[in-house]
Each structure stands twice: as C-alpha cells, then as structure tokens.
Amino acid sequence: MPIRTWMIYGAYGYSGRLIAERAHAEGLAPVLSGRDADKTRAVAEELGLEYRSFALDDAQSIAQNLGDIDAIVHCAGPFSATSAAMIEGCLLANTHYFDITGEIRVFEHAHSTKIDTAAKAAGIVVCPGVGFDVVPTDCVAKTLAEALPGAVQLDLGFHGNMSVSPGTAKTMVESLGDGTNARRDGKLVGIPLQVRDIDYGRGMRRSANVPWGDISTAFYTTGIGDITVYWPASESVIQALRFADVVRPVLGLGALQFLLKQLIDWNVQGPSQAQRDRQSVCVWGEASDAEGRSICARMTTANGYTVTQLAPVAIIEHLLRHDVAAGSMTPALLMGKDFASRLPGSSEITVT
Numbered sequence: 423m424p425i426r427t428w429m430i431y432g433a434y435g436y437s438g439r440l441i442a443e444r445a446h447a448e449g450l451a452p453v454l455s456g457r458d459a460d461k462t463r464a465v466a467e468e469l470g471l472e473y474r475s476f477a478l479d480d481a482q483s484i485a486q487n488l489g490d491i492d493a494i495v496h497c498a499g500p501f502s503a504t505s506a507a508m509i510e511g512c513l514l515a516n517t518h519y520f521d522i523t524g525e526i527r528v529f530e531h532a533h534s535t536k537i538d539t540a541a542k543a544a545g546i547v548v549c550p551g552v553g554f555d556v557v558p559t560d561c562v563a564k565t566l567a568e569a570l571p572g573a574v575q576l577d578l579g580f581h582g583n584m585s586v587s588p589g590t591a592k593t594m595v596e597s598l599g600d601g602t603n604a605r606r607d608g609k610l611v612g613i614p615l616q617v618r619d620i621d622y623g624r625g626m627r628r629s630a631n632v633p634w635g636d637i638s639t640a641f642y643t644t645g646i647g648d649i650t651v652y653w654p655a656s657e658s659v660i661q662a663l664r665f666a667d668v669v670r671p672v673l674g675l676g677a678l679q680f681l682l683k684q685l686i687d688w689n690v691q692g693p694s695q696a697q698r699d700r701q702s703v704c705v706w707g708e709a710s711d712a713e714g715r716s717i718c719a720r721m722t723t724a725n726g727y728t729v730t731q732l733a734p735v736a737i738i739e740h741l742l743r744h745d746v747a748a749g750s751m752t753p754a755l756l757m758g759k760d761f762a763s764r765l766p767g768s769s770e771i772t773v774t
C-alpha cells in the first residue's frame with residue numbers, strides 16, 4: 423500500500439533541513455523531528471509543518487513516536503550512534519526506514535540477514551544511503567553490472583570540489599581509525615593504498631582508494647565481489663594517506679576523535695546554496711570480467727548535498743504513489759538504475 427504519512431528525523435541539522443525545505447517546496451507535509459524540541463519547532467514553524475521531539479535512546483520509545491508514521495528519512499548522524507535503534511523502532515512500528523548514511527558498518531548492519539528477514543516480516547523497506555553517498559555510484563554500479571553480466575571486478579569513483587557539512591566532517595573523523603577500505607572475494611577488508619589514474623570526465627586525475635559506502639552497497643546491488651572506490655588525490659595527499667595507514671591505531675583513539683569533533687562544531691558550517699549551485703560532480707565506474715573485457719560508465723550530478731536533498735524526497739514521492747517490495751534495499755534496487763539520472767541537475771549515464 424502506498425504511504426500516507428512520513429517524517430524527517432534530524433530536521434534541524436544541515437542535511438535534514440535541506441531535505442525538509444525540498445519537501446516543503448514540493449508541496450509535501452512531512453512531520454519534522456529531532457532530539458532538541460526548540461530547534462525542531464523553529465524549523466517546523468518556519469516551514470509551516472507539524473513537528474515532534476524525541477531522543478533515540480531506545481527502540482520502544484522511538485516506535486511510540488512512529489506509531490502514525492509510514493516512512494522515515496533519518497538524517498541524524500554519525501549513524502554509527504543512531505541507526506541501529508532507529509531501524510529497531512521502525513521494525514516495531516512497521517515504518518519504512520531510509521537514511522543518508524555513507525558509513526560502511528551501518529550499511530552492513532542494515533543489509534544483514536537478520537534485518538532483511540525482520541524487514542520482510544514487518545512489511546517495510548530498510549534502505550540506507552539515499553544521499554549522494556550512494557545514489558549516483560549505486561546507479562552506475564547497477565548499469566555496469568547489467569551491461570557486463572560476467573563482471574568480477576568493480577571500480578567506482580567521483581570527482582568534484584565539495585565543501586563538507588559538519589555531520590560529514592564528523593563521520594569522516596570516525597572513519598580515520600577504520601582500516602576497512604575495499605571488498606575482495608565478497609568480504610570487507612583492509613588493503614594497502616591503491617593509486618591509479620582515472621578520467622572521471624574532466625581529464626586524467628591521479629586517484630587513491632577511499633572507504634566509500636559502495637564497498638558495502640554495490641555488492642548487494644550487483645553481486646560483484648571485488649569493489650574499490652576512488653577519488654582524486656594529489657601526490658601530497660597520497661603521501662598523507664600512506665602516513666595515515668601507519669598511524670591508524672592512534673587516529674582511532676576516542677580522545678583524539680572527541681577533540682577533532684569539537685573543532686568541527688566550532689569551524690564547519692557546510693556549503694551555502696550559492697556554493698552548492700556552482701559545484702557539480704563527475705561520477706565514474708569501471709567493470710571488468712575474468713576474460714579481461716572491461717567497460718566504463720560516467721555521469722555528472724549536481725553538488726553532493728543537492729543530490730542528498732533531492733533523492734530522499736524523490737523516493738518518498740515514489741512511495742506516496744506506489745507499493746514497494748519489503749526487505750533491505752539499495753537505492754538502485756529500489757528505484758532503478760536510472761534513478762540518479764532522473765534527479766534535477768544530473769546527466770544520463772553513458773557506457774563506453
């Protein structure tokens with residue numbers, strides 16, 4: 423049955439607010455929510471939307487607040503601290519779950535057999551990663567897997583000048599101590615830094631591998647067991663990444679992470695609308711099969727935060743009109759491989 427009611431949690435954060443503004447501009451009426459009642463009310467009053475405030479301490483109280491809500495777009499991250507309880511609450515309340523995480527361990531939890539089975543029993547979709555991470559790369563991955571059915575290796579990447587939001591910066595700090603940066607033979611593993619030259623669509627760029635969410639999700643979308651994700655990196659960044667590999671245990675220390683997050687709270691605000699409007703992103707992928715055949719796919723999208731603003735609302739608009747199959751989903755499995763191309767500011771995916 424199509425949904426009738428939906429909620430944005432974390433609505434006064436940088437991304438939650440962008441998504442609430444887009445929903446309002448589209449004439450939709452989500453209930454806004456967050457743990458701070460005053461901040462939630464301020465955004466809700468500005469947009470003329472209903473609101474409620476609750477914390478994410480336990481699944482039972484989350485479920486009570488979701489009793490009349492058919493779907494939630496969860497925007498309160500880092501999701502390592504918030505996603506498991508919210509998914510549990512959604513399972514209890516039979517509420518479809520969407521989030522904008524890019525965190526590999528959060529994806530792995532949401533796509534575990536336990537959550538997939540529970541989601542099917544509850545008749546809900548559990549679909550993490552409906553922001554820039556991973557919507558366009560997931561659609562490129564699905565396009566490549568369908569164009570080269572025997573593919574055994576998948577490389578993905580993106581290139582664009584993007585300033586980051588506070589939540590993204592904090593989430594990046596959390597991943598500093600995490601050595602998981604690729605998928606090999608279907609397993610998440612740590613590998614030595616990979617460097618290669620890639621033409622994302624604006625000429626060759628030296629690139630290094632990053633622990634981007636597709637290492638998890640592209641496996642569920644395509645079944646391909648070897649996945650690496652790249653972004654452009656200058657020689658000095660490559661040297662710094664090699665150094666980070668050596669000092670990784672220190673980067674994971676709680677005290678250092680706490681200090682870095684404090685610095686982010688004081689200094690990072692996220693890109694302005696003018697910055698977002700100026701910046702586009704090139705997305706690239708390459709699939710290879712065991713016989714050595716390989717194909718490439720490219721697309722351009724709007725700024726990453728604009729994609730993160732548009733994609734969740736487009737998914738909700740789909741759910742307001744259509745029934746969807748229950749279970750753990752990736753964005754491309756749920757919405758199709760051309761989903762990213764249908765978003766304003768995106769190109770078609772071209773395969774060569």
Ligand SMILES: NC(=O)c1ccc[n+]([C@@H]2O[C@H](COP(=O)([O-])OP(=O)(O)OC[C@H]3O[C@@H](n4cnc5c(N)ncnc54)[C@H](OP(=O)(O)O)[C@@H]3O)[C@@H](O)[C@H]2O)c1
Pocket residue numbers: 432433434435436437438456457458477478497498499500501503504522523524551552553554555556587588589590591593692726727730
């Ligand atoms: N997929 C993508 O491409 C993409 C794009 C953008 C953002 N993101 C991710 O989305 C998350 C939010 O980013 P942002 O820039 O919007 O961050 P932000 O401006 O810092 O906002 C974070 C929001 O989450 C809330 N929050 C954090 N921890 C919470 C907790 N334990 N319980 C309840 N609420 C909590 C915050 O509330 P308080 O202020 O009360 O702490 C705030 O409302 C980050 O994890 C970021 O990496 C992903």
